[in-house]
Amino acid sequence: xxxxxxxxxxxxxxxLLSDQMLARQWMIETIRNVYELYGFVPLSTPxxxxxxxLRGSEAGQEAQQSIFTVQNPENEALGLRFxxxxxxxxxxxxxxxxxxxFRRYQVAPVWRADKPDKGRFREFTQFDxxxxxxxxxxxxxxxxxxxxxxxxALKVGPFRVRFSSRGxxxxxxxxxxxxxERSADVFxxxxxxxxxxxxxxxxxxxxxxxxxxxxxxxxxGLENAQVDKIERFLQIPATDRRATLDELRATFSGVEGAADxxxxxERISNHLYSLGYADAEVSLDVSIARGLAYYTGxxxxxxxxxxxxxxxxxxxxxxxxxxxxxxxxxxxxVGASIGVDxxxxxxxxxxxxxxxKSTAKVLISRMDPALEPDYVAMTWELRxxxxxxxxxxxxxxxxxxxxxxxxxxxxxxAVLYGSNEKERGVVTLKDMDAGRRRAEALANRQEWLDERPxxxxxxxxxLVATVREMLAAQGEAGR
RNA sequence: GCCGGUGUAGCUCAGUUGGUUAGAGCGCCUGACUGUGGAUCAGGAGGUCCCCGGUUCGAGUCCGGGCACCGGUACCA
Numbered sequence: 001x002x003x004x005x006x007x008x009x010x011x012x013x014x015x016l017l018s019d020q021m022l023a024r025q026w027m028i029e030t031i032r033n034v035y036e037l038y039g040f041v042p043l044s045t046p047x048x049x050x051x052x053x054l055r056g057s058e059a060g061q062e063a064q065q066s067i068f069t070v071q072n073p074e075n076e077a078l079g080l081r082f083x084x085x086x087x088x089x090x091x092x093x094x095x096x097x098x099x100x101x102f103r104r105y106q107v108a109p110v111w112r113a114d115k116p117d118k119g120r121f122r123e124f125t126q127f128d129x130x131x132x133x134x135x136x137x138x139x140x141x142x143x144x145x146x147x148x149x150x151x152x153a154l155k156v157g158p159f160r161v162r163f164s165s166r167g168x169x170x171x172x173x174x175x176x177x178x179x180x181e182r183s184a185d186v187f188x189x190x191x192x193x194x195x196x197x198x199x200x201x202x203x204x205x206x207x208x209x210x211x212x213x214x215x216x217x218x219x220x221g222l223e224n225a226q227v228d229k230i231e232r233f234l235q236i237p238a239t240d241r242r243a244t245l246d247e248l249r250a251t252f253s254g255v256e257g258a259a260d261x262x263x264x265x266e267r268i269s270n271h272l273y274s275l276g277y278a279d280a281e282v283s284l285d286v287s288i289a290r291g292l293a294y295y296t297g298x299x300x301x302x303x304x305x306x307x308x309x310x311x312x313x314x315x316x317x318x319x320x321x322x323x324x325x326x327x328x329x330x331x332x333x334v335g336a337s338i339g340v341d342x343x344x345x346x347x348x349x350x351x352x353x354x355x356x357k358s359t360a361k362v363l364i365s366r367m368d369p370a371l372e373p374d375y376v377a378m379t380w381e382l383r384x385x386x387x388x389x390x391x392x393x394x395x396x397x398x399x400x401x402x403x404x405x406x407x408x409x410x411x412x413x414a415v416l417y418g419s420n421e422k423e424r425g426v427v428t429l430k431d432m433d434a435g436r437r438r439a440e441a442l443a444n445r446q447e448w449l450d451e452r453p454x455x456x457x458x459x460x461x462x463l464v465a466t467v468r469e470m471l472a473a474q475g476e477a478g479r
Numbered sequence: 480g481c482c483g484g485u486g487u488a489g490c491u492c493a494g495u496u497g498g499u500u501a502g503a504g505c506g507c508c509u510g511a512c513u514g515u516g517g518a519u520c521a522g523g524a525g526g527u528c529c530c531c532g533g534u535u536c537g538a539g540u541c542c543g544g545g546c547a548c549c550g551g552u553a554c555c556a
Contacts, residue, residue, distance in 0.1 A: 054556095055556090114555065115480090120555095188555095365514095367514065397513085398514065399514050399516090400515055401515095402515090403515055403516045404516050405516090407517090408516090416514075418514065430516090432516075436517075440518095442518075444518085444519095445517085448517070449512085452515070455515085
């Protein structure tokens with residue numbers, strides 16, 4: 001026995017077999033269509049980047065970054081990208097002649113060397129769209145409008161895009177008397193609101209607590225009076241954008257800079273109103289924070305109301321300083337990112353994508369070696385008519401195994417053609433779904449054989465037309 | 480990172496106070512049924528009992544260490 005290698009994948013990595021790939025491709029194509037309609041252009045960048053590009057020049061400043069490092073023959077310091085935003089910033093800085101605004105979309109895998117978790121992998125796909133070099137609030141507006149249009153195109157059922165802004169949160173800090181240096185810590189805790197609830201957030205903002213596993217959660221040591229103000233802020237309802245803005249104006253009446261920020265948010269909200277994105281779809285919800293430190297303006301995220309357990313499936317915001325690390329110059333940008341894997345899980349959960357495994361709609365079986373020219377001819381006849389067709393290329397002789405093969409791959413139709421059919425100038429077409437349904441009711445094999453459910457014989461010349469008709473009928477039945 | 484749990488066939492798992500040649504269901508393959516998927520029946524293939532060490536006449540079983548995975552929790556640019 002030769003020594004064999006155990007087939008396996010490293011932790012957090014997985015294969016996507018055809019059913020998952022077909023569902024994913026449909027989803028990505030649907031999203032892409034929306035963003036090309038909006039006039040965003042595609043971009044591809046290498047999976048591997050220089051480590052200093054990924055980390056920023058002051059390496060070590062953000063320690064504990066879960067970057068996969070990569071070796072090349074030149075021994076350069078390289079790593080796999082962990083998002084698509086940093087490579088975008090690099091591209092914008094590197095291609096100085098690129099006309100701006102640069103509005104691009106990119107769908108590609110990214111890698112993070114984190115501990116894998118349910119629904120979290122070390123290799124996963126993001127679908128990002130960003131407008132770089134834009135200050136106008138219309139850019140923020142179109143990102144959020146695009147989020148809505150995308151979710152509608154994916155038929156996810158009711159959803160809610162919620163947005164707020166770093167400016168509002170900064171006003172909150174001023175309002176509560178918290179120094180701006182603490183902003184990252186405070187926002188990180190506020191971001192957990194959906195997940196852990198207000199009571200734990202309060203504890204984490206003040207004294208900290210010991211969680212269920214006995215792990216201590218350190219508190220931020222804020223005063224109770226400060227947290228009271230935060231809570232008062234968080235209670236501002238998110239049902240009506242105009243009303244929320246009114247309340248914010250009242251709450252922040254004495255806070256410097258708040259009025260300007262609220263005016264910006266109002267312009268976005270008004271654009272959205274005038275385009276028909278009403279409060280049911282887009283809400284101004286000051287309880288969302290988003291953990292990322294680099295956001296500087298509006299932040300937004302989307303949840304599916306029929307699948308809330310999947311959390312935010314689509315999120316983003318404005319980040320006006322990210323390109324600075326490469327150019328030293330401030331370039332405003334706004335964008336959003338879709339967690340393709342998470343959204344796909346939600347779509348599967350909602351039954352929006354099927355479990356299709358095969359691209360072929362017809363399997364042409366081969367029963368008689370003497371008739372191979374006929375099988376080949378039929379196959380290409382179907383293909384040239386635009387019907388995805390597979391010719392059985394395995395070694396099984398009889399139709400039993402070949403039908404089993406069609407069944408295993410979920411091919412909806414099978415063609416049976418032997419000397420019987422040839423003599424009479426006909427071809428047998430079998431509807432696999434009809435047969436499968438009938439089989440459930442039949443216990444006796446002989447009946448099953450005699451009945452040949454879902455089969456029909458048609459003249460050889462009607463092959464393409466009949467296949468087309470049967471597929472159309474199946475398509476309707478399947479809906 | 481921390482707490483707890485679990486590692487036995489492709490999958491889900493059983494395996495007695497430590498005792499001969501380690502089992503079941505599902506799946507897979509073959510046949511009954513040489514032109515029909517499902518069901519049924521018969522047969523077959525498939526094992527480093529996670530790894531290393533220890534105790535013992537004897538270890539899947541007990542002990543020590545390691546690793547992996549699962550659940551919870553934290554972190555997540």
